[in-house]
Amino acid sequence: MKRVLVTGGAGFIGSNLALELERRGVEVVALDDFSSGHFENLAGFKGDLIAADVSRPADWVGRVGAVDAVFHQAAITDTTVMDQKRMMEVNVEGFRNILSFAVETGVRRVVYASSAGTYGAGAVPMRESQTPSPMNVYGFSKMVMERVPAPFLREDPALTVVGLRYFNVYGPHEARKGKAASMIWQLYGQMKAGKRPRVFRAGEQFRDHIYVKDVVAANLKAAEAAASGVFNVCTGKGTSFNKVIAVLNSVLGSDLAPEYFENPYPFYQNETQGDPAAAKHGLGFEARWSPEEGIADYLGTKPARLPVGA
Numbered sequence: 001m002k003r004v005l006v007t008g009g010a011g012f013i014g015s016n017l018a019l020e021l022e023r024r025g026v027e028v029v030a031l032d033d034f035s036s037g038h039f040e041n042l043a044g045f046k047g048d049l050i051a052a053d054v055s056r057p058a059d060w061v062g063r064v065g066a067v068d069a070v071f072h073q074a075a076i077t078d079t080t081v082m083d084q085k086r087m088m089e090v091n092v093e094g095f096r097n098i099l100s101f102a103v104e105t106g107v108r109r110v111v112y113a114s115s116a117g118t119y120g121a122g123a124v125p126m127r128e129s130q131t132p133s134p135m136n137v138y139g140f141s142k143m144v145m146e147r148v149p150a151p152f153l154r155e156d157p158a159l160t161v162v163g164l165r166y167f168n169v170y171g172p173h174e175a176r177k178g179k180a181a182s183m184i185w186q187l188y189g190q191m192k193a194g195k196r197p198r199v200f201r202a203g204e205q206f207r208d209h210i211y212v213k214d215v216v217a218a219n220l221k222a223a224e225a226a227a228s229g230v231f232n233v234c235t236g237k238g239t240s241f242n243k244v245i246a247v248l249n250s251v252l253g254s255d256l257a258p259e260y261f262e263n264p265y266p267f268y269q270n271e272t273q274g275d276p277a278a279a280k281h282g283l284g285f286e287a288r289w290s291p292e293e294g295i296a297d298y299l300g301t302k303p304a305r306l307p308v309g310a
């Protein structure tokens with residue numbers, strides 16, 4: 001890879017990916033409409049940046065130039081957004097525009113961000129083969145997005161398109177997502193301010209928390225995949241909110257007990273935990289960071305030791 005396009009390049013994951021690609025000597029063109037991204041995420045970025053809306057191809061198609069690969073991260077990422085038309089225009093039609101661009105300009109590799117939101121409240125461990133059951137229009141848009149590549153792949157057999165179902169990503173550059181940032185970030189913010197961390201009763205809901213450095217690594221592996229497909233990007237382990245709070249207490253040197261409150265949402269993903277086997281087999285990807293190590297790296301301390309029984 002010599003020159004690539006990273007859409008959503010000013011966002012959380014896109015900026016981490018763009019900066020790592022540059023560190024590896026790849027020329028990066030970023031594309032972003034700054035709806036949830038921020039220029040501060042791109043401190044030190046050397047490449048060009050196209051400020052445009054991916055759902056309006058006339059605004060960017062002629063401006064990208066030749067690229068070997070596309071890493072498509074741009075999306076409406078706030079799962080509470082209810083504007084169904086806009087969600088579908090950006091997440092689904094935006095992706096269709098990316099694939100049209102790829103076929104028309106001879107790009108051979110497209111890697112795109114899907115989501116564990118496609119599984120909804122499905123059984124754990126979540127496997128790529130199970131029937132999707134999204135619980136909101138965000139998850140629905142990601143499910144439909146995964147159906148978009150098929151006709152392009154039939155039209156252009158030289159194209160490889162890999163979808164990555166990220167689980168719950170945390171790490172540097174997520175702060176600008178505000179309330180859509182990870183639970184790890186939300187709990188850290190409360191606890192750093194000396195407040196008791198607030199979680200739904202009784203904190204035993206769990207997430208497959210994956211560090212953004214692992215997500216970047218998965219993208220790099222996917223760009224070299226032998227075949228098209230859709231894969232989980234997960235650690236394979238569920239870590240409860242209570243356990244995350246214990247790790248954060250250890251990192252912060254605090255002893256803040258969780259404050260539980262009733263979950264107001266009738267539809268809520270109580271547990272996410274992916275099966276990492278297909279990504280290991282199909283992409284050679286395995287997550288390297290446990291939540292303890294990832295949180296310590298993120299927040300700049302030594303790995304936290306979990307208190308006995310936490």
Ligand SMILES: NC(=O)c1ccc[n+]([C@@H]2O[C@H](COP(=O)([O-])OP(=O)(O)OC[C@H]3O[C@@H](n4cnc5c(N)ncnc54)[C@H](O)[C@@H]3O)[C@@H](O)[C@H]2O)c1
Pocket residue numbers: 007008009010011012013014031032033034035036037038052053054055072073074075076077090094113114115116117165166167168169170177
């Ligand atoms: N963070 C997670 O836990 C997680 C989990 C599953 C999937 N994902 C997916 O990963 C991708 C990156 O998400 P993120 O966490 O970095 O969020 P983010 O909101 O920080 O990044 C999304 C980026 O896309 C840009 N964008 C939005 N609409 C656009 C449009 N119409 N045209 C051009 N740019 C546009 C935003 O400005 C932002 O920079 C998304 O596709 C998201 O759905 C993230």
